Amino acid sequence: MSTNGLHPDPAREDASLTHLERLEAESIQIMREVVAEAENPVMLYSIGKDSSAMLHLALKAFYPAKPPFPLLHVDTTWKFRDMYAFRDETAARLGIDLLVHTNQEGLAAGVSPITHGSAVHTDVMKTEALRQALDKHRFDVAFGGARRDEEASRAKERVFSFRSSTHRWDPKNQRPELWRLYNTRKSPGESIRVFPLSNWTELDVWQYIYMEQIPIVPLYLARERPVVERDGTLIMVDDDRLPLAEGETPQMRTVRFRTLGCYPLSGAIESDAATLPAIIREMFLARTSERQGRLIDHDQSGSMERKKQEGYF
């Protein structure tokens, strides 16, 4: 199969849109609507594959102009080194403004996934940090790469999700979304999270990345990496901040990541899928769904919804 994009022949006569073309058109329409109506939008950029797809869609939506908003990376300082390299390379290559925000108070207090555990770390370094960044720059709309198929509680999430001035999400107070009509009006202080990929599935995203040849962080592809095994989860030893237990030595194993976050919280899977088709193939055979590698979701079902109410993305 050729991989020269979604639109194999721009000059084709065929009149009907495929499902990916329809999803793409919808995402573009959503992004343009925000740019036409928001005062100060920003795109949350998490460096993951969904962010890569979302950024690619933004390039398309505003072409030949550049996306008329900056990228914002909420940095916990615990991302994989490959992610930082990829982030900086991407911003430079595309010539897009990249803002990086870290919760300095949290940093000063020494909050880390190692010492404080995933719940506190996420709350302080992600949830709180995101609020700080949005308030500091007075962003009124933030694009996020969440999808409805990720988790049951997200199936009901709106494309335009309203947050109070304290960034809280009130499930009772969301607006009905009919047709392609989005009501973007809000009171001062309120903000909107907008999810242009709402209707994409994980497979759609991978397929789109494959066909459009969108760059992704190499961590998604299998390679030998140093890992330790803890409670059945493989944690990559990405730098020397990860304390090793007595007798614990990193082993080189061929692994890859299905989702990327803070490295001490991201479980690797053993795999030798080193190409996109191989990843997609593995997805079909998957024994674990996407978020299982993300330790923060593990607590109990329903936890994601609680996180959302508190303002975690």
Next chain:
Amino acid sequence: MAGTDSASSLEEIEAYLAAQRDKRLLRFITCGSVDDGKSTLIGRLLYESKLVFDDHLAALERDSARFGTQQGDLDFALLLDGLIAEREQGITIDVAYRFFASEERKYIVADTPGHEQYTRNMVTGASTADAAVVLVDARSGVLTQTRRHTYLLSLIGVPHVAVAVNKMDLVDYGQERFRSIEADCLALAATIGIEGVTVIPLSALRGDNILERSAAMDWYDGPTLMGYLETVPLDEDRLTGRPFRMPVQWINRPDLDFRGVAGTIAAGTIRPGDRVVVQPSGHQSAVERIVTYDGDLRQAVTGQSVTLTLADDLDVSRGDVLSAVSAPAEVAGQFDATVVWMSEAPLIAERRYLFKIGTRTVPGTVTRIKFALNVNTMEHVAATKLDLNGIGSCNVAFEEPLPFDRYRDNRDTGGFIIIDRLTNATVGAGMLQYALRRAHNIHHQHLDVDKLARAAAIGQKPCVIWFTGLSGAGKSTIANLLELRLHRLGCKTYLLDGDNIREGLNRDLGFTETDRVENVRRIAEVARLMVDAGLIVLVSLISPFRSERDSARGLFEPGEFAEIYVNAPLAVAEERDPKGLYAKARRGELRGFTGIDSPYEAPVDAEVEVDTSSCEIEAAVDAVLARLRELGMLI
């Protein structure tokens, strides 16, 4: 499991991906009453399409033990329920979107609850649907809720409806039970005016007629549910055949040399060189380029998000609509619209709201609530306000005229949301039916002697009695006899007969759709003048299109207009063929003949319906008279 990158399996996956690329997307909505098995059905579809990963299944087994209603068995419904509060109440209360795929297509399902107070959710879910699946429990058959759901679907204009008669396992897969429900469904569809309803017997729990044909129901030869979903037409394809429309979303101006008009195509196709008109300003130009990140296109179609450059430097801005020059959108400021209210605070006539239609937001008011609809009985009820989940037929006035299409022609250029100016909440949604031509900005000559005065002088209550039906149905015969009766009672009457008027006032009109519309419009306007003059006007006119009859009705006060549906089956009318026209049409000598090669849209809310195949003319006239008296239109 670790993949083995053997060449053959990779080839396989690439072939698979190539096949995926060409799949199309169908959006549909499911509706049903609580416990009809909707969640089970969707869970089953997801499960069967193997998108349920193992660990979701593990969580499901855990949850089934805690909340499940299926003692031990897998409870598919639990795959779906998301919000904690809902789980605890044991009901689903919002619109959720689910995803799955089949060999042919990808699907997005809007899952909406059946509870009465959630009309709003159903309308939301249906607004983007190409098709709908209505669940019916085989044990209980068609219920009030089924009627409501089907009615709402017709209101939102979901073009294709499948009724899934679920739990067939609990009625021993009985054919008789199914046939009787099927007959009820088809009757319901006919009353509501939905075409294309498919009724499918199935068991969501056991998987009968979902993907595989059911061995237990070998008497059924229609499609399985999946077979239906794989072949039902996409709305996009219908829209692609309509005249070009693109609401202007954003002006792309990276530098002084480039000015692009960005938007999503709402109907039709566009190519470089095509002439477009900017509406409402009316300036024309030609499309120069269709610019995309992937290179210029030779053609773009409905649903695509593109950036167009125009040959001329025109003033185009967000909120305008680019339309085909040959068939531009109508521009108007006042409309007949159906409004669905979605807020706790009621809709009040004459209060100012914001209306967002396409990419334009304008202030406006609902000037009049003509009546509210009872969605359970489909009756019209008098109303001065609309409460949460209320549906009303309204006149709306926008403070500036804008280009639009009738909702049933195009959801994107005919659907709007209503925004509260203080809370910014989305409080309602609406569908434009037609423009009201009583333009208030044209200075109306004030006359001292008015309708009331003229009516009083004549001593009667003027009105219009509008007969519609197929040629040969008996309209003129009944109208004629009715006029004679009224005349004998001393009423001042006039009969406007379609055929006679075509010899004079309308002799310039033919039988194309446009001419038919104009024919009806003129006759309606003449009837209006006559009512203004104080007469009782009888109109005998095929008037095949619902919307024109509705426009005609819109010219009159409530209680002034009665629609009489003279119903005779086509076969009966054709056999009568008083003017030999059917024979001609059948021979192909007459084009655009209603019933033969031009459609007749039966009324859905006629004041009176008479079936002339089953009753005598005298009896029909009696029935009409009696009903008009009952309505207080005739004394």
